[in-house]
Amino acid sequence: MKDPYLFQHRNILSIEQLSKSDIFHILDTALSFKEISNRPVKKVPTLKGKTIINFFFEPSTRTRLSFEIAAKRMSADTFNIAASTSSAQKGETLIDTARNLEAMNPDIIIIRHGSSGAPGLLSRHIKAGIINAGDGTHEHPSQALLDMMTVRDHKKEIKGLTVAIIGDIAHSRVAHSNILGFTKMGADVRVAGPATFIPPHVDALGATVCASVKEAVTGADVVMALRIQKERQDDPLIPSLREYAQFYGINKSLLQHAKPDVLIMHPGPINRGVEMNPDVADGERSVILEQVTNGVAVRMALLYLVMGTQGVSS
Amino acid sequence: MKDPYLFQHRNILSIEQLSKSDIFHILDTALSFKEISNRPVKKVPTLKGKTIINFFFEPSTRTRLSFEIAAKRMSADTFNIAASTSSAQKGETLIDTARNLEAMNPDIIIIRHGSSGAPGLLSRHIKAGIINAGDGTHEHPSQALLDMMTVRDHKKEIKGLTVAIIGDIAHSRVAHSNILGFTKMGADVRVAGPATFIPPHVDALGATVCASVKEAVTGADVVMALRIQKERQDDPLIPSLREYAQFYGINKSLLQHAKPDVLIMHPGPINRGVEMNPDVADGERSVILEQVTNGVAVRMALLYLVMGTQGVSS
Amino acid sequence: MKDPYLFQHRNILSIEQLSKSDIFHILDTALSFKEISNRPVKKVPTLKGKTIINFFFEPSTRTRLSFEIAAKRMSADTFNIAASTSSAQKGETLIDTARNLEAMNPDIIIIRHGSSGAPGLLSRHIKAGIINAGDGTHEHPSQALLDMMTVRDHKKEIKGLTVAIIGDIAHSRVAHSNILGFTKMGADVRVAGPATFIPPHVDALGATVCASVKEAVTGADVVMALRIQKERQDDPLIPSLREYAQFYGINKSLLQHAKPDVLIMHPGPINRGVEMNPDVADGERSVILEQVTNGVAVRMALLYLVMGTQGVSS
Numbered sequence: 001m002k003d004p005y006l007f008q009h010r011n012i013l014s015i016e017q018l019s020k021s022d023i024f025h026i027l028d029t030a031l032s033f034k035e036i037s038n039r040p041v042k043k044v045p046t047l048k049g050k051t052i053i054n055f056f057f058e059p060s061t062r063t064r065l066s067f068e069i070a071a072k073r074m075s076a077d078t079f080n081i082a083a084s085t086s087s088a089q090k091g092e093t094l095i096d097t098a099r100n101l102e103a104m105n106p107d108i109i110i111i112r113h114g115s116s117g118a119p120g121l122l123s124r125h126i127k128a129g130i131i132n133a134g135d136g137t138h139e140h141p142s143q144a145l146l147d148m149m150t151v152r153d154h155k156k157e158i159k160g161l162t163v164a165i166i167g168d169i170a171h172s173r174v175a176h177s178n179i180l181g182f183t184k185m186g187a188d189v190r191v192a193g194p195a196t197f198i199p200p201h202v203d204a205l206g207a208t209v210c211a212s213v214k215e216a217v218t219g220a221d222v223v224m225a226l227r228i229q230k231e232r233q234d235d236p237l238i239p240s241l242r243e244y245a246q247f248y249g250i251n252k253s254l255l256q257h258a259k260p261d262v263l264i265m266h267p268g269p270i271n272r273g274v275e276m277n278p279d280v281a282d283g284e285r286s287v288i289l290e291q292v293t294n295g296v297a298v299r300m301a302l303l304y305l306v307m308g309t310q311g312v313s314s
Numbered sequence: 315m316k317d318p319y320l321f322q323h324r325n326i327l328s329i330e331q332l333s334k335s336d337i338f339h340i341l342d343t344a345l346s347f348k349e350i351s352n353r354p355v356k357k358v359p360t361l362k363g364k365t366i367i368n369f370f371f372e373p374s375t376r377t378r379l380s381f382e383i384a385a386k387r388m389s390a391d392t393f394n395i396a397a398s399t400s401s402a403q404k405g406e407t408l409i410d411t412a413r414n415l416e417a418m419n420p421d422i423i424i425i426r427h428g429s430s431g432a433p434g435l436l437s438r439h440i441k442a443g444i445i446n447a448g449d450g451t452h453e454h455p456s457q458a459l460l461d462m463m464t465v466r467d468h469k470k471e472i473k474g475l476t477v478a479i480i481g482d483i484a485h486s487r488v489a490h491s492n493i494l495g496f497t498k499m500g501a502d503v504r505v506a507g508p509a510t511f512i513p514p515h516v517d518a519l520g521a522t523v524c525a526s527v528k529e530a531v532t533g534a535d536v537v538m539a540l541r542i543q544k545e546r547q548d549d550p551l552i553p554s555l556r557e558y559a560q561f562y563g564i565n566k567s568l569l570q571h572a573k574p575d576v577l578i579m580h581p582g583p584i585n586r587g588v589e590m591n592p593d594v595a596d597g598e599r600s601v602i603l604e605q606v607t608n609g610v611a612v613r614m615a616l617l618y619l620v621m622g623t624q625g626v627s628s
Numbered sequence: 629m630k631d632p633y634l635f636q637h638r639n640i641l642s643i644e645q646l647s648k649s650d651i652f653h654i655l656d657t658a659l660s661f662k663e664i665s666n667r668p669v670k671k672v673p674t675l676k677g678k679t680i681i682n683f684f685f686e687p688s689t690r691t692r693l694s695f696e697i698a699a700k701r702m703s704a705d706t707f708n709i710a711a712s713t714s715s716a717q718k719g720e721t722l723i724d725t726a727r728n729l730e731a732m733n734p735d736i737i738i739i740r741h742g743s744s745g746a747p748g749l750l751s752r753h754i755k756a757g758i759i760n761a762g763d764g765t766h767e768h769p770s771q772a773l774l775d776m777m778t779v780r781d782h783k784k785e786i787k788g789l790t791v792a793i794i795g796d797i798a799h800s801r802v803a804h805s806n807i808l809g810f811t812k813m814g815a816d817v818r819v820a821g822p823a824t825f826i827p828p829h830v831d832a833l834g835a836t837v838c839a840s841v842k843e844a845v846t847g848a849d850v851v852m853a854l855r856i857q858k859e860r861q862d863d864p865l866i867p868s869l870r871e872y873a874q875f876y877g878i879n880k881s882l883l884q885h886a887k888p889d890v891l892i893m894h895p896g897p898i899n900r901g902v903e904m905n906p907d908v909a910d911g912e913r914s915v916i917l918e919q920v921t922n923g924v925a926v927r928m929a930l931l932y933l934v935m936g937t938q939g940v941s942s
Contacts, residue, residue: 037419041363043391049669051697061395062414069365069418072391077671077700081689092897100690100896103920104697105665268414269406292417351733355677357705375709376728383679383732386705582728583720606731 010309011123011130012302014139015180023185027149029301030294036073037296046304047076051106056133057083057113062268062292063133063142067110070299076107094118095125102126108306111135116173129306137171142302143267144177146295148185150287151222153294154263159186164216164258165207166192166248167226167275170199174267175226179207192216193226193248194238213248218257224265225250225275241274251277255285263287324623325437325444326616328453329494337499341463343615344608350387351610360618361390364421370447371397371427376582376606377447377456381424384613390421408432409439416440422620425449430487443620451485456616457581458491460609462499464601465536467608468577473500478530478572479521480506480562481540481589484513488581489540493521506530507540507562508552527562532571538579539564539589555588565591569599577601638937639751639758640930642767643808651813655777658922658929664701665924674932675704679734684761685711685741690896690920691761691770695738698927704735722746723753730754736934739763744801757934765799770930771895772805774923776813778915779850781922782891787814792844792886793835794820794876795854795903798827802895803854807835820844821854821876822866841876846885852893853878853903869902879905883913891915 005021012018018026036044052071054064064080071078094113101109108129111119116136123130134140151158163182169175169191182189183206191202192210203209210216217223228244238244255262264276264286272278281288319335326332332340350358366385368378378394385392408427415423422443425433430450437444448454466472477496483489483505496503497520505516506524517523524530531537542558552558569576578590578600586592595602633649640646646654664672680699682692692708699706722741729737736757739747744764751758762768780786791810797803797819810817811834819830820838830837838844845851856872866872883890892904892914900906909916 039363042365042419043363049667049671049701051670051701053693061411065367065393065395065415066418068393069391072393073363073365077697079693079696079700081693093900096896096898096900097689099917100920101693103917104690104694104924105670105921268410270410272407272410289413289417292414293419296418353677356679356733357677375725379681379707379709379729380732382707383705386707387677387679582724584724586721586724603727603731606728607733610732 007305008309010306011119012141012306013120013123013130013132015141015144015177015184016139018141018184020184023145023148023181026145026298026301026305027152029305030145030149030297033300033304034294034297036300037293042073043075044073045075047071047074047307050076050108050307051079051104052076052108052110052303053079053081053101053106054133055081055101055109055111057111057118058134060112060133062295063112066292066295067131067133067142067299070296071303073296074300074303076303079106094121098122098126102128107310108303129310131302131306134173136173137176138173139177139180140173141177142295142298143174144181145302146291146298147178147224147265147267148181149294149298150265150291151263153290154287155221158182161187161221162190162219163187163222163224164190164192164210164220165224165226166213166216166250168197168229169193169202169226170197171229172226176205178224179205183207190216190220194244196238213250214254214257217250217254220258220262222263222265223250223255223258224267227267227269228271228274241271245274249273249275249277250280252279252283255280261285265291268292321619322623324620325433326455326620327434327437327444327446329455329458329491329498330453332455332498334498337459337462337495340459340612340615340619341466343619344459344463344611347614347618348608348611350614351607356387357389358387359389361385361388361621364390364621365393365419366390366422366424366617367393367395367415367420368447369395369415369423369425371425371432372448374426374447376609377426380606380609381445381447381613384610385617387610388614388617390617393420408435412436412440416442421624422617443624445616445620448487450487451490452487453491453494454487455491456609456612457488458495459616460605460612461492461538461579461581462495463608463612464579464605465577467604468601469535472496475501475535476504476533477501477536477538478504478506478524478534479538479540480527480530480564482511482543483507483516483540484511485543486540490519492538493519497521504530504534508558510552527564528568528571531568534572534576536577536579537564537569537572538581541581541583542585542588555585559588563587563589563591564594566593566597569594575599579605582606635933636937638934639747640769640934641748641751641758641760643769643772643805643812644767646769646812648812651773651776651809654773654926654929654933655780657933658773658777658925661928661932662922662925664928665921670701671703672701673703675699675702675935678704678736678935679707679732680704680736680738680931681707681709681729681734682761683709683729683737683739685739685746686762688740688761690923691740694920694923695759695761695770695927698924699931701924702928702931704931707734722749726750726754730756735938736931757938759930759934762801764801765804766801767805767808768801769805770923770926771802772809773930774919774926775806775852775893775895776809777922777926778893778919779891781918782915783849786810789815789849790818790847791815791850791852792818792820792838792848793852793854794841794844794878796825796857797821797830797854798825799857800854804833806852807833811835818844818848822872824866841878842882842885845882848886848890850891850893851878851883851886852895855895855897856899856902869899873902877901877903877905878908880907880911883908889913893919896920
């Protein structure tokens with residue numbers, strides 16, 4: 001007799017750590033929470049008296065807000081720490097800062113950090129649940145989960161779909177988490193972008209590298225454009241934004257090669273006219289704002305599930 | 315038979331949009347909420363489970379705090395976004411940022427923005443109620459409402475009063491909203507200040523331009539000094555602060571020309587010794603701190619009334 | 629017949645203002661609140677509907693967060709104001725800013741300020757309770773209280789203990805408050821550090837100046853290392869961090885001269901390898917993280933006790 005499924009992750013550090021069953025369970029839980037945000041009274045007592053800290057070392061509006069909204073809609077007490085006001089300025093190590101937070105008995109720490117692996121490092125030193133809200137070029141698991149939730153809403157099943165991810169694959173934690181997630185769920189993932197944006201190991205992750213955006217998009221069920229991370233590149237890896245838009249931007253004529261019911265996705269914020277044309281971003285196939293809505297539901301699910309493991313050994 | 319009055323504004327963008335009945339209704343509602351802030355337990359469940367976002371593109375202590383206190387005293391969940399940490403840095407358009415917020419199902423977004431018309435632009439793209447907390451040199455409706463509430467507390471009726479507004483009329487959204495509000499309620503509004511501070515259209519708004527501060531103040535029931543917006547002027551429009559204080563600063567000898575029961579007002583923060591002398595700001599005719607107290611009550615009323623219209627077409 | 633003890637401080641400005649009975653009462657109250665932070669639901673309704681403002685003119689992670697956690701675990705509504713976004717930028721005086729806050733009916737204002745005496749100044753102008761969260765080089769009373777609580781947890785009685793405080797005594801409000809507190813409770817306080825760090829008046833406070841760290845540590849029950857305030861010194865008063873570590877850093881060999889059950893303390897954030905070696909900071913005698921945990925309990929006690937005096941004349 002098979003054991004019943006039990007969610008056992010005290011920390012959500014990556015899509016890599018999650019099994020297919022875990023992802024199904026998270027998405028199902030998120031779906032059950034989604035309607036809370038449409039109620040006149042958008043609040044359930046589930047996490048009352050829990051202490052949840054948003055610890056952001058990089059600026060963020062939507063991810064920080066999405067987690068904070070998710071937490072407050074479940075009645076948790078939330079606390080925001082931004083890097084610029086934190087002890088990081090005073091020369092304290094990340095682990096010392098985390099241990100100090102830990103000593104105040106938080107239940108969950110949500111962390112965004114410029115260094116890949118920072119959330120994992122924390123999770124090895126403290127008992128509070130850690131949720132990775134984006135670490136360097138490594139992973140952004142809640143983003144991939146909300147992307148999968150959005151695709152599943154429209155396509156019923158992720159298995160068997162063709163997902164094209166276009167842009168800066170090499171520097172994108174969103175791309176990394178999505179490649180891992182969609183391939184794990186049985187989709188065929190293709191990537192395309194300027195050569196300097198395609199990392200050498202990407203086929204080992206299960207993605208197919210396409211020679212052109214057109215090739216990647218042809219017959220695709222999902223087209224996801226990545227943001228040009230203008231603020232993260234020290235020296236420009238692309239000749240110009242205009243040239244990027246011309247060769248890699250998603251536009252209507254390009255999408256004629258995709259399936260008629262293709263979903264258009266973008267993790268935001270969009271550089272309109274660069275990685276995506278406005279008529280595509282705002283078009284009828286775009287599910288970009290649904291991604292944001294599902295983000296709150298996915299984060300409610302993560303907070304709920306992580307909290308449920310407290311007391312369970314990771 | 316006349317229809318009963320119904321407050322129908324989903325958005326509070328300006329005093330211009332409000333009728334006399336609307337203003338009476340807001341002020342009456344505010345008055346009924348005022349005592350909540352004097353209770354030992356300063357909290358009512360009215361807006362429990364509502365999501366209210368403070369979205370401030372300009373620094374602000376008192377206005378942001380006043381809205382946040384108003385919201386929390388009505389049990390709403392509040393969220394703060396400051397421009398410096400927002401996606402504005404990442405090149406996203408204001409409308410995209412707003413649509414993203416909207417996708418997280420907020421009930422009300424309170425916005426302060428350096429550009430006149432930004433709150434109105436938002437209101438045309440999203441369903442959440444928008445409250446203008448100050449936009450460029452356009453309007454600051456909650457400030458004018460708290461000013462009118464303060465005057466009404468002392469004078470019973472605004473109709474028939476003489477209100478003198480002194481200072482930088484041209485660059486002041488506070489002046490603009492107050493001229494519209496007080497004239498709408500039947501007061502006689504006079505303005506005075508350096509010629510560079512008097513906009514050409516001001517008499518079209520219903521205000522009388524006076525040649526001197528003394529002329530404006532003579533016989534006035536209310537004297538409101540505006541703040542010199544040192545941080546907003548690129549090139550100085552006044553020769554020096556000292557000269558400004560001498561010719562346009564409100565002092566005791568000047569006030570001998572006003573009515574004996576004149577009310578002294580200032581939207582804050584005060585540049586003491588510039589637009590107003592300390593003995594006037596702290597004197598017995600000053601109602602400056604009452605303005606701040608009434609600000610919380612007015613904002614509670616606005617949140618409550620805007621929320622009541624949700625589901626009603628604007 | 630002796631009057632029963634009554635806590636009567638509307639403001640917590642300093643350790644200096646507190647009697648031995650006050651300190652005992654605060655520490656007992658804190659101990660009774662400590663277990664709340666270990667409950668699954670870390671929340672009691674004690675301060676529901678109270679308005680508590682964190683007003684921080686200096687960057688702080690742990691102190692601000694500790695007060696905010698303390699307040700929310702008692703169900704208060706909390707509000708954060710940081711100096712960089714406050715009206716301070718707009719040239720308003722501190723007293724005007726405070727009066728404006730006061731006009732919004734807060735119950736308690738927690739203030740950190742770079743100028744010694746700023747919280748005291750506020751307390752003379754406004755009715756809300758003021759808690760000093762660190763002012764210049766003057767005092768940091770909640771820190772000294774949490775330090776005394778931590779020592780008392782381990783040693784039962786503070787009276788008769790020998791406490792060695794090492795480092796920058798002259799610029800440390802933590803040192804100042806701790807010297808006052810521990811001597812008041814009957815401990816023998818010794819200080820040591822570079823000559824430039826020992827203020828002339830320190831023996832008048834009741835501390836003994838030692839010629840070397842070794843002398844201070846010999847036979848000590850408690851060794852407290854202070855943080856080198858790198859960010860607060862304009863011109864360096866010490867030749868180099870390396871030399872400081874060699875002569876004044878706390879290391880294992882030095883601690884062989886202390887009592888075997890010595891407690892190692894640090895107010896944080898630690899400059900590891902400068903004022904304290906990692907093997908000491910993380911060693912079995914270190915109670916540094918217990919200090920942080922007790923900080924939340926002490927601040928809950930302060931908020932509770934200050935609130936209890938409202939209506940009582942200070």
